Amino acid sequence: MxxxxxxxxxxxxxxxxxxxxxxxxxxxxxxxxxxxxxxxxxxxxxxxxxxxxxxxxxxxxxxxxxxxxxxxxxxxxxxxxxxxxxxxxxxxxxxxxxxxxxxxxxxxxxxxxxxxxxxxxxxxxxxxxxxxxxxxxxxxxxxxxxxxxxxxxxxxxxxxxxxxxxYGGNQRPEFVIPKFKKAIDNNEKLKIYGDGKQIRSYCNxxxxxxxxxxxxxxxxxxxxxxxGNNNDPISVIDLANKMVNLSKKNIKIEKISFEKSDRSAKREIYKRQPDISKIIQDLKYSPKINIDKGLKQLFSN
Incomplete structure (x- = not known):
């Protein structure tokens, strides 16, 4: 060792x-x-x-x-x-x-x-x-x-x-999933920048x-x-809706234009999904926790 x-x-x-x-x-x-x-x-x-x-x-x-x-x-x-x-x-x-x-x-x-x-x-x-x-x-x-x-x-x-x-437990609240979770826990609106159609693949x-x-x-x-996990690409708006549904709360989702925020539309990445074929081929890596299972674990904790 x-x-x-x-x-x-x-x-x-x-x-x-x-x-x-x-x-x-x-x-x-x-x-x-x-x-x-x-x-x-x-x-x-x-x-x-x-x-x-x-x-x-x-x-x-x-x-x-x-x-x-x-x-x-x-x-x-x-x-x-x-x-x-x-x-x-x-x-x-x-x-x-x-x-x-x-x-x-x-x-x-x-x-x-x-x-x-x-x-x-x-x-x-x-x-x-x-x-x-x-x-x-x-x-x-x-x-x-x-x-x-x-x-x-x-x-x-x-x-x-x-x-x-x-994403996962103990992640800092400025990242999207813990940010949404914190807002839901506090019965606050979920704030989404732009149209919410940005695509991500989240990895537990x-x-x-x-x-x-x-x-x-x-x-x-x-x-x-x-x-990463390339199996579950999801838009930010769909992620927000999924988390609200899991919470069983009546939480509103608010879309905020980039012009009214401190975020720059020019720096936004609209689609991000990994090709993990190299780590699969070399090391037999296989992500096991899909987004539904991972979010349920977050809410159960």
Missing amino acids: SKILVTGGSGFIGGELVNSLVKKGHEVISFDILHNNKSSDFQQFNGSILNPYDLDKAVKNCDMIVHLAAMVGVELTEKKRLECLEINIQGTKFILDAAVKQKVKKVFFSSSSEVYGDQEIIPIKEDAQLKPKSNYGITKMVGEEYLKAYSNFYGFDYNIFRFFNL ILDAIDGINRIIGNGKKNTTYNI
Whole structure:
């Protein structure tokens, strides 16, 4: 088994991944600014990815790094552009510097479907031209390129995860599914930007963790993988109606024009669905939780 550092280890993806890696017998270090819950199952290291001293101490003697720590969410990263650039680009560079200094064998990088921007060919394959429209997507694209450059120069191996619209428990409320759930819990209107016809394919966090584990275990060297669920494309308006129906509440849905919001229609992605044939073929990945089952689990909790 390996000694693995997970940055962002107390976050939405990181928390689930750390627990999963521990169950598989790995020695895990969770690195984050703050850990809310203490655990005796793995080491917790409070630190910042912008502090090279913290990183050097945490990375020491690790075989692998799974770099999940980032400023996330398109809306937040547009409001805090400079901070996003610093955390997502400079922070990634510091991670790579520590990996080189401590002779880490492999680095896994958490990227995003935001790097693809608008694509004419749907579903989207990993070799599609990258043309991000958001500040967040740009930082993830730059992070990928830094990773490849460091790997090429210093010789460590890597894999890149490009996540497509993950959801599940403990996700931050600015993302669409937890945002709708919070509004429903508070008996508030669900707010939809534009006509609500934007298409997404949502992937449950447990399926995403399965994909990550397969890549960590047997992913092809220096390869990028889409991680998502391509079985249930759904419009935002249909998602909202589905969640209202599950709640059995009389909740209104309000459409808000882009002109009357702080969102830009020019940055909107109108259709996003992953091609996951590569991870299926290479690693026999098969998402198990469809959107209906996943939403029912959210409401039952």
